[in-house]
Amino acid sequence: MIKQILGKFPRKSSSKLSHSHHNDSNYKDVSVVASGNINSANYGSSVSNSNQLKSSGTMKSNQVKISGPQVGPTLVSYAAACEALANLWDVPSSERQNLFIRKLNMCSVVFDFTDPSSNLNEKDVKRRMLLELVDYMSIVNTKFSEVAMQEMTKMVSANLFRALPTSNHETNLSGDVYDPEEEEPTMEPSWKHLQIVYEFLLRFVTSSETDAKLAKRYIDHSFVLRLLDLFNSEDQREREYLKTVLHRIYGKFMVHRPFIRKSINNIFFNFIFETEKHYGIAELLEILGSVINGFALPLKEEHKLFLVRALIPLHKPKCMSGYHQQLSYCITQFVEKDFKLADTVIHGLLKYWPVTNSSKEVMFLSELEEVLEATQAAEFQRCMVRLFRQIGRCLNSSHFQVAERALFLWNNDHIRNLITTNQKVILPIILPSLEKNARGHWNQAVQSLTLNVRKVFSDADQSFFKECLAKCEEHEPKEKEMQERRELIWKRLENVAASKVLCSDAVLVSVFPSSVAIATSTMHMPAIGSS
Structure with a gap:
C-alpha cells in the first residue's frame, strides 16, 4: 500500500521529489485510538528567512520547541517551517543526513485526530x-549514523507509543466476555499517519544500511516491550504491521530473541490466568509459529516448558476461537519437531x-486429528485409553457436529492404522458408544458414519469384534440397572434435602420461639430516623 502512495509523488527529471500536493485516496481516515494532547511546534519567531532555509536545506534545532496544546500562530509556524525545509533530493549528499534529522524532528510532533476537522493543513x-522520509529510507545507500538512529527511534516512539483506550466492549450487560467476531472493533482515527510511521520503522529495521550492533542501543528491551503493548490494539491493520515489524526485529537482533520470547510468554500468562482479553493473541502466535519452525534439534528445555506452561493452557479461555488456527499450528509444529511430545500434548x-x-x-477434535497425524505408535499407546474414553463421549454427543467430527477421525489413514493396530484395547472402550449411536442417534449422517466405523473394526478382526459385541450386549442390562439406581439415589437425595430444609425451619421455631418472633417482628420495624 505504501508503494501506491509513494507512486503519487511526481519525480523531477533529476530523480528528485517535488513538493506538489496529491490525492490521498489509498489512505482512509479510519481506526483505533485517538492521540492524547496536541504536541505543537513553537518557533520563537515566525519563519521569515524561509527562502534562505530552502536554499541551504538546513534549520537550527533550537528553533523548534515541542510544547503542549497550542493554536493560532504556533501551528501556522509549524506548517511554514516544514515547507521551509528543502526536499531531501534538492540538497547535496553531504547535507542530506542533517536535513533528514531535521525532518525527523518535525515529524515527532503529534496531532490530535479525535477532531477530524482540526489542523488539516x-x-x-x-x-x-x-x-518523503519513507521514500528516502528505501533508496538510501550510506550507513545510518548513531545520531540518525537515535532520532529515528525518537520519532517512531513519539508517534506510535501511546496509551490504548479502554474498550467499550469489555463486557455486555449479561456479563459475557466480548467476542471480537460479533462486535465491530474501534478503528484508529490517526491510521493514515500511523501506517506511514510503521512503514518507516519496518524499512529502518530491514535496511541493509542499519547496523544491528549499533541499532540495538535504541531498539532495546524497553522499545520491544512498548511495541508488544500495542498488540492489544483493536485495529487489526495496526496488529498486522506490528506482527511484521516484531518478526523482523526478532530476525535481525539475535540478542533480543530470548527477551522477546519471555515477554510474549508473560502476555500469555496474563491473558490466561488474569484477563482472558487481548486482541493480539492470534498475531503473537503467528510470530511464534515461524519461531518454533526455526528451533534447532534437540529442543531446549526452555522451549518444552513454554509448550507446557503457555501454549497448552491457551486452550482454556472461552474466546479460543479467535486464535485457535494459529495455536493449533504452533502445537503441531512442536509435535513434528519432537514426536515424543505428542503424549504431553494429547x-x-x-x-x-x-x-x-x-x-x-x-x-x-480438529486439532487432535492434526496432532495424531504426527504421532508415532509408542506415544499413541501411552495415551490411547484416556483418549478414546473421551472420544467415546464425543460419539454420543447430542450435538451432531461433535459426533460427526469424532467419527471423521477414521477417515485419516494414519489414525485409522494406529487404531486398528491397537484395537484389542480401543474396541472394548469405544464399542458401547458405537452401538448406542447405531441404534438411536437422532442424526441420520451420524448413524451412517457410525455403521462405517463399525465395519472398519469388523473387517479388521471379525471374531474379536463379535466377542466384544457379545460382552457389550451382556453388559447392557447391568448398565441400565446402574443408571436406574443412580437416578433413584439422586431422587432420594433431593427428597432428603427438601425434608431437612422443612425440618430445620420447624426445629428453629420450636426451640427458639422468642428469637424467631423477634426476628420476624424486626423485619417489619421502620428504619431508624424514618417517620
Whole structure:
C-alpha cells in the first residue's frame, strides 16, 4: 500500500521529489485510538528567512520547541517551517543526513485526530513529509549514523507509543466476555499517519544500511516491550504491521530473541490466568509459529516448558476461537519437531477438554486429528485409553457436529492404522458408544458414519469384534440397572434435602420461639430516623 502512495509523488527529471500536493485516496481516515494532547511546534519567531532555509536545506534545532496544546500562530509556524525545509533530493549528499534529522524532528510532533476537522493543513504537511522520509529510507545507500538512529527511534516512539483506550466492549450487560467476531472493533482515527510511521520503522529495521550492533542501543528491551503493548490494539491493520515489524526485529537482533520470547510468554500468562482479553493473541502466535519452525534439534528445555506452561493452557479461555488456527499450528509444529511430545500434548488437550461448549469441542477434535497425524505408535499407546474414553463421549454427543467430527477421525489413514493396530484395547472402550449411536442417534449422517466405523473394526478382526459385541450386549442390562439406581439415589437425595430444609425451619421455631418472633417482628420495624 505504501508503494501506491509513494507512486503519487511526481519525480523531477533529476530523480528528485517535488513538493506538489496529491490525492490521498489509498489512505482512509479510519481506526483505533485517538492521540492524547496536541504536541505543537513553537518557533520563537515566525519563519521569515524561509527562502534562505530552502536554499541551504538546513534549520537550527533550537528553533523548534515541542510544547503542549497550542493554536493560532504556533501551528501556522509549524506548517511554514516544514515547507521551509528543502526536499531531501534538492540538497547535496553531504547535507542530506542533517536535513533528514531535521525532518525527523518535525515529524515527532503529534496531532490530535479525535477532531477530524482540526489542523488539516498541518496534518497534511506532516503526512507528506513522512512519505518523503519513507521514500528516502528505501533508496538510501550510506550507513545510518548513531545520531540518525537515535532520532529515528525518537520519532517512531513519539508517534506510535501511546496509551490504548479502554474498550467499550469489555463486557455486555449479561456479563459475557466480548467476542471480537460479533462486535465491530474501534478503528484508529490517526491510521493514515500511523501506517506511514510503521512503514518507516519496518524499512529502518530491514535496511541493509542499519547496523544491528549499533541499532540495538535504541531498539532495546524497553522499545520491544512498548511495541508488544500495542498488540492489544483493536485495529487489526495496526496488529498486522506490528506482527511484521516484531518478526523482523526478532530476525535481525539475535540478542533480543530470548527477551522477546519471555515477554510474549508473560502476555500469555496474563491473558490466561488474569484477563482472558487481548486482541493480539492470534498475531503473537503467528510470530511464534515461524519461531518454533526455526528451533534447532534437540529442543531446549526452555522451549518444552513454554509448550507446557503457555501454549497448552491457551486452550482454556472461552474466546479460543479467535486464535485457535494459529495455536493449533504452533502445537503441531512442536509435535513434528519432537514426536515424543505428542503424549504431553494429547494429555494437555484432555485436561482442558470443554464440557458444555460444543463449538469449542469441534475445534479440539480438529486439532487432535492434526496432532495424531504426527504421532508415532509408542506415544499413541501411552495415551490411547484416556483418549478414546473421551472420544467415546464425543460419539454420543447430542450435538451432531461433535459426533460427526469424532467419527471423521477414521477417515485419516494414519489414525485409522494406529487404531486398528491397537484395537484389542480401543474396541472394548469405544464399542458401547458405537452401538448406542447405531441404534438411536437422532442424526441420520451420524448413524451412517457410525455403521462405517463399525465395519472398519469388523473387517479388521471379525471374531474379536463379535466377542466384544457379545460382552457389550451382556453388559447392557447391568448398565441400565446402574443408571436406574443412580437416578433413584439422586431422587432420594433431593427428597432428603427438601425434608431437612422443612425440618430445620420447624426445629428453629420450636426451640427458639422468642428469637424467631423477634426476628420476624424486626423485619417489619421502620428504619431508624424514618417517620
